[in-house]
Amino acid sequence: MxxxxxxxxxxxxxxxxxxxxxxxxxxxxxxxxxxxxxxxxxxxxxxxxxxxxxxxxxxxxxxxxxxxxxxxxxxxxGGPAPQVDVGADIGADMGADTGTAIGIVAAGTSDLPVAREAARTLAFHGYRAPIIADVGVAGLWRLTGRLPALRACRVLIAVAGMEGALFSVLAGLVEAPVIAVPSSVGYGVAAGGRTALRAALASCAPGLVVVNIDNGFGAAVAAIKMLRAMG
Incomplete structure (x- = not known):
């Protein structure tokens, strides 16, 4: 063994x-x-x-x-993997100097640890996925200002705690599949991420898919499999 x-x-x-x-x-x-x-x-x-x-x-x-x-x-x-060329330019405003097809969106700064787990998992497999942070629905203009870049992605990972409103809003604005990652950020009824998880599972935005609370790794793996299935 x-x-x-x-x-x-x-x-x-x-x-x-x-x-x-x-x-x-x-x-x-x-x-x-x-x-x-x-x-x-x-x-x-x-x-x-x-x-x-x-x-x-x-x-x-x-x-x-x-x-x-x-x-x-x-x-x-063992060091980083070579970058995988997936051929879609999502723009310099997401920190990308060459093409990528995966974007990661974090509702708040507090969600960054989970977003970074997803990004590091993707990087290990050779995919660069820039993170857009602090674009939760409390200031919706922050998200809508990034829509051109987000709409160029083929897959999006969204990380949010509290009430998880970002998931439905984002999935209703973009064509790409959105993978929701409820985070354990929150307090009171939102403590532990269960409110965000239920919101993601009950979303009225069709096609939203959900992984477990704080599971940035699982979201990244799902994104890789989606990309490869797209060809």
């Missing part, structure tokens, strides 16, 4: 499914993560839900091998 009785990495997943396996670090001990990284033997790995305390508890050799991004709680072993 890859040198351990506790794990077996699915190295064949990319060939079989089109996306690589990721290592979910949140329930794992630092020693288990150290062993997993050591077993990679020169191959690339994406690690998710790696908080700063757990990262600090890793062996020095493990930390040195990882490109760690604290806000997204992700780390990459």
């Amino acid at each position: 890859s040198g351990s009785d506790e794990f077996e990495i699915d190295w064949d997943r990319t060939r079989r499914t089109g996306v690589a396996e990721a290592i979910l670090c949140e329930p794992k001990t630092p020693a288990q993560i150290d062993a997993i990284v050591a077993s990679a033997a020169g191959r690339r790995l994406l690690l998710t839900r790696l908080d700063e305390a757990r990262h600090a508890a890793l062996a020095a050799t493990t930390r040195a091998a990882l490109a760690y991004d604290p806000p997204s709680r992700t780390a990459v072993l």
Whole structure:
């Protein structure tokens, strides 16, 4: 079992499914993560839900091998992937100097950790996906001012907490499929992201698809599969 009785990495997943396996670090001990990284033997790995305390508890050799991004709680072993040319220019206002087909929209600054997890997952697989942040519906002009760039995307990932209103508004304005990621940002009845999740599931905007709360990784994988199915 890859040198351990506790794990077996699915190295064949990319060939079989089109996306690589990721290592979910949140329930794992630092020693288990150290062993997993050591077993990679020169191959690339994406690690998710790696908080700063757990990262600090890793062996020095493990930390040195990882490109760690604290806000997204992700780390990459083996360096970035080559960019994938997907051939759609979404414009300099989204931070893109060449074409991309995936855009990420975050309702508020507080949603950025989840948005960054999606962006880092996409980058691991070779897709550049710029983030438009703080365009929630409380100031709708911020979103409508970005519509030309957003409408050039082939897939959009939207991250929102609170009441999750961004999902329905965005999906009603663009042709591209929108993947809703409810975030756990909120308080009172919105605490934990469940209000945003229910709003996304109950949306009257047809075609909106939804992943689990705070699941930026899952949204990114869905976006990759959508793009590849489009051809």
